[in-house]
Amino acid sequence: MKTIVFVGAGSMAEAIIAGMVKKEVIHPEGLFVMNKGDDKRLYSLQQKYGISIVCEQRDALKKADLVVLATKPQDIHQAMMDISPFLNQTSAVLSVIAGVSIDTIEKGLGARPIARAMPNTSATIGRSATGIALNHAVDASLETQLLTLLNAIGLVQQVDEQDLHTVTALSGSGPAYVYYLVEAFEEAAIQKGLSPDIARSLIIQTLEGATAMLKETKEEPATLRENVTSPNGTTAAGLQALADGNFKTLLAKCIDEATERSKELSLAACKMKQ
Ligand SMILES: NC(=O)C1=CN([C@@H]2O[C@H](COP(=O)(O)OP(=O)(O)OC[C@H]3O[C@@H](n4cnc5c(N)ncnc54)[C@H](OP(=O)(O)O)[C@@H]3O)[C@@H](O)[C@H]2O)C=CC1
Ligand SMILES: O=C(O)[C@@H]1CCC=N1
Structure with a gap:
């Protein structure tokens, strides 16, 4: 070309x-x-x-x-x-x-x-x-x-x-969800007394490390999650809070709403030309 x-x-x-x-x-x-x-x-x-x-x-x-x-x-x-x-x-x-x-x-x-x-x-x-x-x-x-x-x-x-439509909702918009997650973790960590700099560097490295583990070990995310989770430990307590807050349902809704919006945009663009 x-x-x-x-x-x-x-x-x-x-x-x-x-x-x-x-x-x-x-x-x-x-x-x-x-x-x-x-x-x-x-x-x-x-x-x-x-x-x-x-x-x-x-x-x-x-x-x-x-x-x-x-x-x-x-x-x-x-x-x-x-x-x-x-x-x-x-x-x-x-x-x-x-x-x-x-x-x-x-x-x-x-x-x-x-x-x-x-x-x-x-x-x-x-x-x-x-x-x-x-x-x-x-x-x-x-x-x-x-x-x-x-x-x-x-x-x-x-x-x-x-x-x-799903790709747009998942990986097109995806970086924004990750940045939002970082914002939320940072706010929570700062509230608990960590300095913003330390909170940010720990979160970024945690995300980088976790994604590198997914890529390099090729383990299932569930297996890697279980490896972190000691019986009755801190991770189990944190994950329970996410489950109680219907975390998976919320993320499914996030993808659903973004997918629907992509379809609406598609229809609007299609109508615009008529
Ligand atoms: N941002 C994202 O995360 C992603 C965006 N996209 C898609 O990429 C597209 C572009 O997004 P983004 O780069 O953020 O948008 P921007 O607003 O940054 O850029 C849009 C560009 O289009 C130009 N433009 C408008 N009308 C015309 C025209 N008649 N002829 C030629 N050029 C024109 C604008 O020119 P001027 O400045 O002179 O008005 C501007 O340069 C969007 O459709 C979005 O859906 C896809 C994946 C991810
Ligand atoms: O928000 C949007 O509509 C565009 C498409 C994917 C990312 N940004």
Whole structure:
């Protein structure tokens, strides 16, 4: 892939650009960005990554091998109307927009190879957990190229498009749940008298250690949990409090509500175009 155009130059576009440039999966000269009106932002991305700005090289859209859609869902129809007259018939599309279906993109940009991905903000440091769904026009060669591009920002799992709602709820939004958990543990520890610095460093290391244990030992989470839990000990007391507060039910509701919201966004985006 020689030319990739980002339509939308916000935080998610930057995270992906940063990953691609760092992993050298494409030469920065082949990366182009455009947005709605924030010129300062475009110049700052140009400076930082050595990439180019679409309006300075008008034919970028025409020669794009891949167009990455990275606007907010409510802006996608306008963005598709803006770019479609300039798009080459053969350009593939990769959308990272929550809740905008492949069908909606096909209607806006015509039949072409389209992939929908749901990364998360850990893409910024190359550690996204990304789900991707492809339409039938994506051939094996393009599939490999797309997976290579997205591997530059972390782990990629291919799913059916309908499952992207759950992926969005689970790993797209997931970092926010983890940060919320950290906030809650920190507040509780500080209330008990720990200094904020010590509380934060202990929590971060605990999360890092626990996730590394899951990865490296390949043990079931339940086994690892049981290993921590001494009979009648402190962990058992803490876990009991979580069970009494219906922790699992609450997390199931969290995923359920986020999944439903993804479906609502999808429907709203689909209606917007009619
Ligand atoms: N943040 C997250 O954790 C995740 C976000 N996503 C998805 O990524 C997408 C982008 O999110 P994020 O980067 O946070 O959003 P931002 O608001 O940071 O960026 C949106 C970008 O879209 C641009 N834009 C708006 N309208 C147009 C247009 N007509 N043509 C070209 N560009 C346009 C904006 O330009 P301007 O600034 O000039 O208005 C801006 O550069 C969202 O759809 C979100 O669902 C996916 C996974 C995770
Ligand atoms: O909150 C949102 O809608 C987006 C999608 C996943 C993460 N952020």
